[in-house]
Amino acid sequence: MIRINNRYVTFPQLESQMTLSEFQRDILRQMINSQAVYSYSSAKELDFELQMRENITEAAKLLNNSDASFATFRYSRANPRYWFTERNGALRLLPGVRPSDAINDIFVNGSEYGFECATGMVIVLYKAVMQSLGVERFNHLFQNLYLWAWQYDKDLHLITTRRYDYFPGDILYFDNPDVDPSTPQWQGENVVYMGNGLYFGHGVGIKPKEGMIAELNSFRYPGSTRSAFLLDQATRPDYKRLYEYTTMYTPQYM
Template sequence: MAATTGSIGVGWKFTNNIVQLNGSALARPETRTYTDPINGSTGTEQVLERNQFWEVVQRGGNRYMVMRSTDNNGNAIRPSDALNHVFNSRDSYLFDCATPMTLINLKATLDTVGADAFNRNTQGKLTVASWYDPFDNSNFDGGYISRVRTANAGEIVVNGHANLAGETARFDTNQGDRLVVGNTYYFDKPGDNSSAVQGWNAVYLGQATDGSHRFWSASIGEVSVSFRADGSWVPTGGTYGSYYLGAAIANPNLPRLQTWG
């Protein structure tokens, strides 16, 4: 995870549309049926955007980026090639701040197990949108093993702004929270649970020699964060001074990685 994030720099530009193919909107959306890769149910979707590897579809109120099975010439597409295109042609894609966490996990898996094993396990199922994961029954963990604690309203105050009920609890080492390289974390903005800047997901890259902590987030890239000395896990200032490190921790699903390998 750390090696993958370190190799791509800033990442992708942000969009409120969750997933978006830059400049690839269809003149007229196409309606078709689809089969859910997990439970086999069928439904109707609209194809909104398309490039040589991916389509953006609307299924009810949800928007997904789905790998195409064949290209415009009828040639089969390999999942490894589709995923690598997302990383090698980053200007062609826009995402929210959660989808890149899923993509980073998939790319780290590809780089670990190799193309043959990755393609064998993902063929026909490579679909991304925020934390959606089509490879297990939870549907919404991005391929991680996650744990989240939430707080009651008003428990956390940053710069005069109190958290709302259901926002993440504060990161707390007394509750077993740890900063582990390669894990994904969440910086929460108290009092905001609806705007585009309500929080940011980040991969932890380790502690710097000056004591600050290095994180990576899409559309931001690598940043160094120093926390207040009061144990509040609030950054000392700058862009992230209105946030606190939340008790939402996701570590890569190593048992699945072993199975895929």
């Protein structure tokens, strides 16, 4: 269900107020049919979330099609024109580099990059935020990028909650409880839900649920009887907080 300014609304009411892609219409229908209540101050705030959800899935496709590879922290690497690779595998933005240029380079020169799946999710989210807020605001908000697992700038405002409904653009997690100790990097996989039963995981690609589980199950210890499974939780940006940035004046980033 969707509530705008404390009033429940229908799909036809919203469709008449908004210019939606078919992808966004599908999300809107799912939200309307959900038992959970999704509240917004205005149709514009809802529209921002729908657009950003689509931007997240588009960024996931771009990362999947780049040549960026999966790498454990020990073997992380990045283009030295934009990033310094620290001993722990973190990628730190170099002084004087525009954040937007550094993030975009990952998608353009992917062959120079290697990182693990959680870092991949954060990179996808940064790319989507840039597309949603614009380069100028992005550069103003995210001046000290540090890419390492689930470390992220506070302005990204990620929220993880236990839930049974999720929508395209949500970050989900496949757990592999019986992972082989010799391959701890496969203890689970962070994924973007792409819609239509498909998921993107950095290093695995875009697969249906069964494909993700089969991939993780191939890294269980011998004799394991427990399958990998999808956790009932979703990680989302705080879309309301990010929407507030669209109304703020942002000085030009130097």
